[in-house]
Amino acid sequence: MTSTSDLPPPVPPATPEVARGVFGSDRLALAEEYAALLATDGVVRGLIGPREAPRLWDRHLLNCAVLGEAIPQDVSVCDIGSGAGLPGLVLAIARPDLRITLVEPLLRRTTFLDEVVEMLGLEQVTVIRGRAEEVKERHGFDVVTSRAVAPLERLLRWSMPLVAPQGALVAMKGSSVVDEIDVARPTLRKLRCAEPEVLTLGGTSLVHSTHALRVAWADPSQVGLPASRSPRESHRRRR
Template sequence: MTQALWQRQLREGLEAMQVSLSDEQQHRLLAFLALLNKWNKAYNLTAVRNEGEMVSRQLLDSLSILPWVTTEHLLDVGAGGGLPGIPLAIVLPEMRFTLLDSNGKKTRFLNQCVLELGLNNVDVIHGRAEDCKPKQPFSQISSRAFTALDNLVGWCGDLLANGGSFLAMKGQYPDDEVAALPAGWRVSSSHSLEVPGAGGERHLLVVTRAEQ
């Protein structure tokens, strides 16, 4: 019953968002959701427990930032249960994704997703953002329910390439967080996100260095 509900919700949600995916991609998204639901019962990967809300609040919410993902290699910090990194990797197979999280249980789950879903374009790193030493900085870094904006730029600023941007996913527009951004950083644009089936506000804040 759950699988049939998820299939319908995903199909209708993608249609409403005008996102066209192959049957194989939709199958992988639902396989990921089944994994997340299964592991969540033991590992507390996400606060969403209602199976009827999972497609909207996890898959469609992650895919709502697709129009702003423009890099060849994206870093997802505080990747947690793989949101938005895993859904984005499924629908953008030509791109590379690095998922970073300091929680060992969560990175074990992410590695299992990579293995079971055959995601050859995903790398998983277990560690803290401050300790991450990539060969080259990333032109885009995504963050969903990870931390406040001042922490995000403080912990991950060195991982962002010159001219790069943070894609910070938030609920209500975080006026206090924006006001607390340290000197040298700014919100270059903000976008209200429409997520089919999800109540409440959703926003994407694009954060860049102030001189850009």
């Protein structure tokens, strides 16, 4: 079996032509610098696997960037479980209009995130070391993003308390997203969420489209209020 130490030194992947259209000419250099950091420091520090470096653009950077298609202009974004910055840092590079907070519990990852933010001059990005449930801004973000953090049932419990009344969870998901929605039905009802919307992004620019899920509040005026009890529950409390 080949160990990590036996593999050749990581090298930055070549930039595909489609990246210019996705990031724009004025942001492409930042995306390339971030790709180089992921492929070198990111691999050495164990933030991504060494075999991911050659396919960083197709599997990671481009599909995270097109998540911006589902995010309005000039809004606040909280990216939970940011890891090495996917999708949060990619969105910050592609969309300088967004105000982004990266939430990540592991120190070695937040150290890397802080370094990248400083190196790339991403002044609109804040890094918080902690878990989603520890973030103080309850219902304070227009959009809450994530990628491969948890099944939808758990993701809703972590993300929706951060979503503003007129905001939404916008999470990257795989091909099993419909099954996840079915499993999460009780949680969706309990949290008073609207019907989830499955999105297909990047269809005109990427070979492989990105799948995402958007979940908003069913009634924005009720966000943050305690759930009303059923008549049966009220009767039990009076007895």
